[in-house]
Amino acid sequence: MQLREILGKYPKTEDYLIEILLDYQKTKIHHYLSEEELKEIAEHLNISESKVSSVMTFYTLFSMKPKGQYVIQICHDVPCYVNDQNSILKTLTNLLNIQVGETTEDKMFTLEYTSCLGACDKAPAMRIGEKTFTALTPNKVKAILAEYRGKKHA
């Protein structure tokens, strides 16, 4: 979707900044917004770019750097930790051959930590895009990754 269309969906007041940024970033394959786009949003809402910058750099769901097509976020908090999140993390870093914070060479996956996904009763959990995966085991992770890799070739 074009930025203009998204801007048109919201009232032209600055309190919609976060909604607009989230909405527009969702349309991006590599999940990031450029400085030029942010400038256009600032001008549309008649706010300073400094303000947009302070918002962009504050919230973890925003990015100004390109990420992989699929962003894998693994929960890092205590309920997942005590349910062997370490082995899930190890499986992911092995299979993807990247560390947390990195993107695979084919730009397909980025691996990140996330704060609690609210799925502690089915720990350990992770999220790929907007889909949450729970009660993970190394084998389950392998299967999920295989499925996502398949999506690329399909």
Add this chain to the structure above:
Amino acid sequence: MLEKKMLTKRFGIVNPLSIKDYIDNGGYISLRKALTMEKITIIDEIENSKLRGRGGAGFPVHIKMLSLAKEVSDVKYLVNNADEGEPGNFKDRALLENDPHLTIEGMIISAYASGATKGYIYIRGEYNRAISIMKWAVDQARDMGYLGENILDSGFDFDIEVRTGAGAYVVGEEFALLESIEGKAGRTRVKPPFPTERGLFGKPTLINNVETFCNLPFIIEMSGKSFAKIGTPSSTGTKLISLSGNINNPGVYEVPFGVTLRDVIDTLGGGVPESRKLKMVQLGGACGPIIPEFMLDLKIDYDRFEDFESKTGAGAIIVMDDRHNLFEVLLRIVEFFGHESCGKCTPCREGHIQLEYLVKKFLYNESTPKDLFSLESLARVMHQTSLCGLGQSSPISLISTLGYFRDEYHNRIEFAGKE
């Protein structure tokens, strides 16, 4: 019967996407009743119910409502805090995803009684499913005349907008949340003035947690006095517990106040798996105390919990078995808060990285008696001087272990440098 299903009674029975299901199962009847009542009578009922906020602080709900009602302003806001980011908590998600209209109904009753003109439900960005369900539910409620102008021909106007977070735990703090709705970075404001005086967009604002709003329809339905009979004298009603960690049956449980932690963990949760030993339990979430097994007879009750600075309101119980290293757990917690600190006030911004450094010294057997002193002093100063709830409560877990698990610290110091 340990469980008392009230707020969760429709879970699995109604289709969350169907307002008809909700209505067929007794939904919105309390709203109809409330709209025929005097506004002050509604607040009186809530006072009689002795309902306290379920988001953390446990503040009496009617006092905030009364403050908002007393404010003279053309616009007053109501905010539903659904920014459930506290690790180990997932009961708000359950409420939103399973019975979305309950909290909406509570909001409308609350708005009517306290004169709010517009409401916001602020849901954390990570809760995609809850966001779409709530947006759908709000639209349905509007279509059916429960929201918008002249609600159910009562002459009362009120509408709700769903707003989304973008990844910031601190936005659960009420002023930070207001900043975020205003489209800003979620950094808290100085109090006073309090939100009921000057809140969202500078207007009087009442903020409550999802679960708090969910209680209102039941209070209207059964009367405040009957509601107050549930639970204990100081903590009335039920509490949703998010039970997780090393436990056989994790999940959301609704219990009346007054049951013990042991009841929840052993009877409802089925105890620790694989007959391991329970080593410690964290209460409330990452910001709560870590207690040893011998304290599990503690009753779930605001006043009892306050004795050791815990947050009953959130209602998380994270069980950890004897495989886990205390310092590894503390490191996770400290790192979490360091990452989530907004960076506005000094103790919180600069303190966590130093706590992290000190906890690592204990974890890696490099600690000295001086480190124990520094750790203790720093944690207390952060707790006493931070600007908002995040920095004030983040050291609580650490401080609690300095009491209950002090031996582990001393052992580490003793073995420092030795293999």
Add this chain to the structure above:
Amino acid sequence: MVKIKINNKEVNVKTNTTILDAAKENGIDVPTLCYYPDLHINSDCRICSVEVEGSKNLLTACSTPVKEGMVIRTNSSKVLNARKTITELILANHDTNCTACVKNMKCELQSLANQLGIDENRFPSVLKQQDVDDQNPSIYRNPNRCIKCGRCVDVCKDVEGTHVLETMFRGHDVQVTPKYGKFLSDEDCTFCGQCSSVCPVAAITEKDDSIRVLDALNNPDIHVIVQVAPSIRVSIGEEFGELSGGEWTGKLVTALRSLGFDKVFDTDFTADLTIIEEGHELLHRVQTGGKLPMMTSCCPGWINYAEQKYPEMLEHLSTCKSPQQMFGSLAKTYYAQSEKLDPKNVYVVSIMPCTAKKYEAAREEMQVHENIPDVDAVLTTRELGKMIRQMGINFKELPNDEFDNPFGITTGAAAIFGATGGVMEAALRTVSEVVNKEPLESLDFKDVRGMQGIKEAEVELGGAKVRVAVAHTLKHAKQLTDQIKEGTSPYAFIEVMTCPGGCIGGGGQPYGTTNEKRQERINATYQLDSEMPLRKSHENPYITEIYEKFLKEPLGELSHTYLHTHYKPRGKLK
């Protein structure tokens, strides 16, 4: 009134006072760090934490109002320990190479650490080195010293409305920077330097030009002259621990001579000249249907702002150079010729209350001879104070002296140039008499004086009523400029100064500039004016002489070459 108990003493204080003010009134000093009078109370640093009975946590004195019966302890061991710990935390994330810092002995963090008796830091340094932002002629920003107090953000965003600086990122990664961590030179920064004026440490300071000046002074082949802006004389005393006031002018001249300047001149002279040129420009515009309202152009922060934000409205700006630059071009032409000096060997230093003047002096269009800047170096009041101390000059004991001629005889009209409304008043004194052809009954145009953000006046010029306005701070300037843009401006002439209070509150003035200080400096300014034998620019005999000998006539050809300039849109294209 409410009754409170503070450190075991029962006192009555006004309702709604903060604990901080209540303590101060009763002789108790509660240390602060992020607090700054006139700015928002952010309560971020938590240094002023005090113990209040009944409160579990400590409360910040700056933000907590007193309540009847409150029992406060400002110096219990719990409080002192908290302050000490917080200060150690700040120091652990701060470049603590204090002896090699421009703010050594002037740093609020340093004195706090000293007051709290910090002799070692329990916490290891966690400072992540960042690049220094020094790619502009005015401001030096060293993020390694920033303590995130937020004062600069407040002045930039709320006082000036420019919003270049902001708090970015979060948690321990918080930075106070232009957007996305860029440099000031990449941004629409006006270089007003208000940020440097309120910074408690040396994270934002002026770019230091004193070394360049010392080099020039030590070069026997160079003729070094200095000009002193109108607002320096009322504030320089503060650099030496004295109150604001005009009585330091004579010592200031002596100090400059002692530093080795060959001539000590007064920018007030070219302020008078500005009035003649600008006054005639206004009349010319009125009479010939030129662009109105005309807006003043003495303030370099404002010029930067106009070029950045209002590229389509630059015709409203007076084409007059500022007094600093008029001085510079005359120094390298008229003065060099009359002294038989090669302009290449004349080095012009200005003492300015302003950091944006450094940028102005560096503009390419400010060169009457190619590749020779008209003004070679600009020093702020603070830099001058530092140089005087460095050179071992005992300022307070100096005898008085007078400015040199020909740029030494000045008027009261020039003296008030540094206060908001001063340029307007000076212009009105001259324009009224020129147009009405009769002496003014009163020279005081009180409507345009004072600290109000926007001031208005109506004057009679040649039988017609003309409305004028004065704005200080860019936030207020924006209001008046937007009015012009919308076509609803009722004014013929508008004065703009970037800094609150005008140049007397400039970004290069002595530290501790508050609205109270600004008012003192303004009072001193008008006091000087009232004591001057001449109070109208057109009565300055040397102004008459320079037109006779050199410039010929106001707005004449030579004026255009030497005293007027042009503007162009600055900053990135949209």
